[in-house]
Amino acid sequence: xxxxxxxxxxxxxxxxxxxxxxxxxxxxxxxxxxxxxxxxxxxxxxxxxxxxxxxxxxxxxxxxxxxxxxxxxxxxxxxxxxxxxxxxxxxxxxxxxxxxxxxxxxxxxxxxxxxxxxxxxxxxxxxxxxxxxxxxxxxxxxxxxxxxxxxxxxxxxxxxxxxxxxxxxxxxxxxxxxxxxxxxxxxxxxxxxxxxxxxxxxxxxxxxxxxxxxxxxxxxxxxxxxxxxxxxxxxxxxxxxxxxxxxxxxxxxxx
Amino acid sequence: xxxxxxxxxxxxxxxxxxxxxxxxxxxxxxxxxxxxxxxxxxxxxxxxxxxxxxxxxxxxxxxxxxxxxxxxxxxxxxxxxxxxxxxxxxxxxxxxxxxxxxxxxxxxxxxxxxxxxxxxxxxxxxxxxxxxxxxxxxxxxxxxxxxxxxxxxxxxxxxxxxxxxxxxxxxxxxxxxxxxxxxxxxxxxxxxxxxxxxxxxxxxxxxxxx
Numbered sequence: 001x002x003x004x005x006x007x008x009x010x011x012x013x014x015x016x017x018x019x020x021x022x023x024x025x026x027x028x029x030x031x032x033x034x035x036x037x038x039x040x041x042x043x044x045x046x047x048x049x050x051x052x053x054x055x056x057x058x059x060x061x062x063x064x065x066x067x068x069x070x071x072x073x074x075x076x077x078x079x080x081x082x083x084x085x086x087x088x089x090x091x092x093x094x095x096x097x098x099x100x101x102x103x104x105x106x107x108x109x110x111x112x113x114x115x116x117x118x119x120x121x122x123x124x125x126x127x128x129x130x131x132x133x134x135x136x137x138x139x140x141x142x143x144x145x146x147x148x149x150x151x152x153x154x155x156x157x158x159x160x161x162x163x164x165x166x167x168x169x170x171x172x173x174x175x176x177x178x179x180x181x182x183x184x185x186x187x188x189x190x191x192x193x194x195x196x197x198x199x200x201x202x203x204x205x206x207x208x209x210x211x212x213x214x215x216x217x218x219x220x221x222x223x224x225x226x227x228x229x230x231x232x233x234x235x236x237x238x239x240x241x242x243x244x245x246x247x248x249x250x251x252x253x254x255x
Numbered sequence: 256x257x258x259x260x261x262x263x264x265x266x267x268x269x270x271x272x273x274x275x276x277x278x279x280x281x282x283x284x285x286x287x288x289x290x291x292x293x294x295x296x297x298x299x300x301x302x303x304x305x306x307x308x309x310x311x312x313x314x315x316x317x318x319x320x321x322x323x324x325x326x327x328x329x330x331x332x333x334x335x336x337x338x339x340x341x342x343x344x345x346x347x348x349x350x351x352x353x354x355x356x357x358x359x360x361x362x363x364x365x366x367x368x369x370x371x372x373x374x375x376x377x378x379x380x381x382x383x384x385x386x387x388x389x390x391x392x393x394x395x396x397x398x399x400x401x402x403x404x405x406x407x408x409x410x411x412x413x414x415x416x417x418x419x420x421x422x423x424x425x426x427x428x429x430x431x432x433x434x435x436x437x438x439x440x441x442x443x444x445x446x447x448x449x450x451x452x453x454x455x456x457x458x459x460x461x462x463x464x465x
Contacts, residue, residue, distance in 0.1 A: 001423045003382045040448065045383055074278050076405060076446050093271040098446060120270045121307030123381065123407045170381065200381050223382065253383040253403040 003251045004217045005045035005224035006238050007202060008231045010035055013053050015061040017232065033068045040073040042238045043254050047073065048226060051081030052147065063095055070096020078126055089116045093124065101126040101172060104145040107152060110166050117167030127168040131156045131189065132176040141189055148176050157196050164197045171197065172226065175205035182208025190220025202226050209236060210244035217250055259285040260462040263298035266290050267319040270306035275342065278445035282455035290319050299462040300337060301328055305344025309369060309410065310356025312344045326362040332437035333364060338461050341439035343408060349439055355410045365417060369410045374425025379409035386430055388420035394433055396457050402450045404442035411441065436461060
């Protein structure tokens with residue numbers, strides 16, 4: 001039985017939850033710990049924190065958020081943003097996170113994936129990828145780093161294969177074209193990646209309603225569906241999504 | 256004030272044990288991560304967690320000189336001694352060995368071999384799944400009717416008389432075992448929300464504090 005996971009993503013800047021539209025125009029959506037705990041009560045299957053603060057002096061603030069969250073919620077919980085070494089990963093896991101998510105640092109140094117996977121197991125290494133449609137790569141999708149600001153010339157499918165080869169336990173795939181648009185996930189992109197690798201795929205970027213979520217799982221073959229602002233601003237609840245998944249013949253926890 | 260039961264968690268240098276500690280504390284225990292044999296022996300109960308590969312966990316137990324202690328404590332728990340809870344690979348380690356790491360011995364408390372998961376499913380199973388469990392067993396006392404728990408595993412223990420729960424993932428998989436005071440779960444109670452905390456509380460309820 002395949003159970004689709006619903007994952008609210010909290011973009012955290014200086015200890016507060018924010019979410020941008022197409023990676024700019026950040027809006028404040030509250031305290032991360034409170035929000036995580038509310039999502040836990042609403043039936044979220046997992047929580048993702050992405051620390052989008054660039055400056056290193058905010059690490060302490062993030063650490064405090066992670067520590068407080070781990071004391072309150074007992075569902076899988078992933079932290080990403082600014083993790084560049086095994087030591088960075090160790091610190092986050094010691095505070096109580098279950099998985100760490102790597103993005104830019106993994107593209108710069110793919111060994112980082114295997115180093116962390118060897119130390120803590122593949123199950124705690126999520127490789128997050130920001131990608132958009134492009135004529136620059138053979139597969140038609142290009143990988144971007146640094147919060148979507150830098151093109152790498154890397155072909156998405158090639159990078160996914162390499163990341164999984166290095167020991168990535170999951171892929172968190174964000175379509176930059178769709179992120180913040182509410183036009184639905186990029187189904188073709190999801191399909192391409194889910195056919196390429198066997199590790200769980202988390203769809204991100206573009207879901208605006210329950211049907212988009214169902215499409216991500218049914219057509220895109222994603223194993224988990226991630227969204228931020230539509231949950232934060234109450235436009236969609238987790239149980240609504242789960243009910244629709246059920247109607248579509250899929251399985252969800254507690255729906 | 257009632258004393259919180261003390262639980263010692265085998266800290267043998269693998270993975271991330273903090274979430275198990277935090278969940279046990281939330282469930283009401285005084286939980287310590289330790290490789291100190293004295294503390295392990297003197298606690299009211301012990302927990303053997305494990306993540307990653309079977310072979311790496313078994314080797315790490317040997318390297319930290321805790322292999323034979325874990326084996327004897329698990330064995331004693333099975334004969335009514337100090338309660339012992341294995342989690343995930345910590346459950347698999349109770350067996351003779353695993354197809355994942357051929358040639359590496361487990362603790363050998365249960366005379367069976369861990370096998371790979373078969374069927375047209377993604378490996379590992381990394382998801383929530385519904386438990387079919389023996390509600391009469393103390394492990395599942397007071398648990399909700401449709402219990403969902405979180406799994407991360409690519410290998411699985413065969414069904415034996417010790418099995419008290421299963422889940423459907425392509426085929427039926429052994430999700431938990433119990434033999435007297437030796438309990439073990441393939442799922443992660445520390446990551447399974449309310450249901451997981453209830454299982455941990457049930458484990459704490461069989462501890463005798465002294």
